[in-house]
Amino acid sequence: MPEASPPQAPRHAPRHRSLHLRLALCLVAAAVAAISIHMTLTLWPVPQLMASLGHEALAPWSGAALALTGLLILPIAWGLASLLLMPLTRLLRALESTVLSYRDGEFGSAIAADPPGGLTELASLMRLHSELGQALREQRRHLAQRELLLDTVVQNTPVALVLTDAQERIAYANIAARQLLDQGRSLAGRALDEVLAESSQDMREAILGAQDGLFSVTLEGQEERFHLSMRDFRLQGQPHRLRLLRRMTRELSRQEVASWKRVIRVISHELNNSLAPISSLAHSGAELSRRGQHERVPGVFASIGDRARHLHQFLSGYASFAKLPAPVLAAVEWAPFVESLGAHYPLVIAGELPAVPGRFDAAQMAQALINLLKNAHESGSAPEGVSLTVSAAREDWRIEIGDRGPGMTETQLSQALLPFYSTKRSGSGLGLALAREIAEAHGGRIAMGNREGGGLWVAISWPRS
Template identity: 60%
Template sequence: MARSLSLQLRLTVLLVVVGIAGALIYTGVTQWPLPQLIVWMKKDLSLVVPMPTGPYSGFIVTLIVLLPLSLWLGHLVMSPVNRMLRALEGAVASYRDGDFSFSIAADRRDELGDLIRMHNALGQTLREQRQNLAQRELLLDTVVQNTPVALVLSDASSRVVYANIAARHLFNDGKSLQGLDFAELLQSTPETLRRAALSGEDALLTVEMDGSEETFHLSQRNFRLQGRPHRLQLFRRMTRELSRQEVATWKRVIRVISHELNNSLAPISSLSHSGAELARRGDTERLPGVFATIGERARHLHGFIAGYASFAKLPAPQATKIEWPQFLQGLALHCQFRLVGKVPEQPGWFDAAQIEQVLINLIKNAHESGSADDQVTLSLAVIGHELRIEVADHGPGMTEIVLAQALLPFYSTKRSGTGLGLALAREIAEAHGGRIALANRDEGGLRVTLLLPLMLV
């Protein structure tokens, strides 16, 4: 498509034409042929004709003739531009109202034509994006509506803006929740669920519904939607999942206990039979060894059962003020470690017996990693309102899979391990209001961090 003259060139030509026309009119009025024509009319026709004299008269006459010409030429040039601007104004208003179907039909080969084509391309892009967005919204709505998690979106006045099918069945017998007051709907729910939903906090709760217990995990978030505050609440039924996890945990416990019992009872049974046979033969010299082995396996089995009992019957911690020199001296009597850094001036606040047991287990694990005795370190530090205790080694560390499961009860990578050491440490830390974390060190080895709250003075 050949490109026509640009707007700038057209305006330049128009100004040149007007300028030339003005010069010709001024010359015609002041120089030729108007003065000669007036002289001829006065001389030959004896007519009285006024004669414009001076440059001002010519200038005034030029303006009188040139002004209508300029207006006509300006209208001729600006008329399509004005039509185009009105069309663009209508298109922008349509876009503002969310209507992207507006397009401009014009066949121009100048700057305005380029602007029109860019506008139409923009409209096509917006229409395609809106269509894709509508399809995504439809897909998202389908997924959300059919998820088993009950979803309720309410505004600042507690009116339900959006709710999926699971939420309708949970709160309104399958009927729509749109526009209803969610706080009023909660009045017909169990007290535990109502308090949790109105608290604004995440919670794991068990309520009685339809004659049975249901466990829910509640997630709540506040955010702004279109500039207005809203609250999103997710009610997830956890009963079936928790039941599956409980069954899986019990199966793991049964496997561990069965394995350990078989490892102890099988040799005890065999040794008892051998001892009886030796007694029958009168061979009493070998009987003490048989009885010693039976006693050893019995003691191992007793320790194994005692470990499970201590985990299941962990008493509530009795936190007291802890002076570090005495505590570290007592810990050094049970295990070997190298103290790194300074001891905090502020005393600790925890159950000395329970935390000592935790540290003994952690230091023992560090030694079992293959680290040298002087490579097992213990460090103490006060961070804010928390006490940080770290046990580090220079062993091989843990894989990501082991790190993710090491704190779970009955999980162990050792053939003879019970999987209770780290789980017991986690249980004691959480009972103190603290937490425990495992991480591989950059320089090699594992670092176990125990964080405990400090007593506020």
């Protein structure tokens, strides 16, 4: 609907008198009334009436005459002051009413136009107040439209959004969050830990944790991977935390296909780079033998051997990733195991090592952790900034490697576990992917995120039983 246009001013608007004119008229009226009363008391007819009654008349400038004149002028002055202040009093009451309405969020109240003969100053004030009310109504209308648009976008986004207050009670959750956490039921006002009571342990640990990262859950019989990011801020002066859970399964599948295409290109390129020189050297060796230059043939064979060894090392790295055997679980003491890792790369042990032995494939787990330690040292972190933490939760073992390098962006975090993805120019992209394979072979998972104060953490967890 088109908005109603503001009322037009009448062609012949009533003429307003200014406050100064009214005050001057009131003072003149009060002076005239005082003189009239004084003359009535001292000149006529009160002196004649008092003389007829045998009483002495009041002298014009006697104290009694002046006092009586002042006493009689008081009601008149009070009436004139009330008449002068009547428009002000009416306006103040109207302003008080509209201010109370503004406090309650109602901007539809308006002050009635001043009747003819009102004050010029008050007419201008009421006009400005009316314009203020109109501006506030327009702003509220635009704000309501923007809030409706924002709520529509947030409610229909595929990213699950959960906003909690300082007591971790849910203040807001969109449709995707309600579907993910409680089958579409309302979450507002409920405690987050109560909502997550029926969720999987991986989801519960990730959401209730304090760091961004990736985690996996099983939904409707299929494994789904999510990326969790958290942000803390103040809303209406109170601390709040916003959690965003983005489903990454399809994106990761697309990235995996792209990664396989990339590795095929890499292997083809490496094979061509090795086979072409080998073919050329073999032809050169045959020509040297035909010409009888046998003293140069051993050098040709040595070059062919070097290229073959390089190709074997290149392919064995990919073969170890593609043919990971099933882990052989056994009890492992933590102290000698961690000490063997320190022999490869320096590390700082954070906290105490568990007294209870762990149960895992020591060779495979060492291979995964050595890759993580290698990445930590190559991140640019100082050696003393590389730490290792072993913790024993109620149901899981957890080993975390931390560094003080530059960390990763959210895009890098979402792709870091993909095979053949690397942030390093000369990296193969197999270290984290192999660690993920080893963790999942043990029935566990790998998670990673940025550390507070800078750096990256990567954690492998698996069941204790």
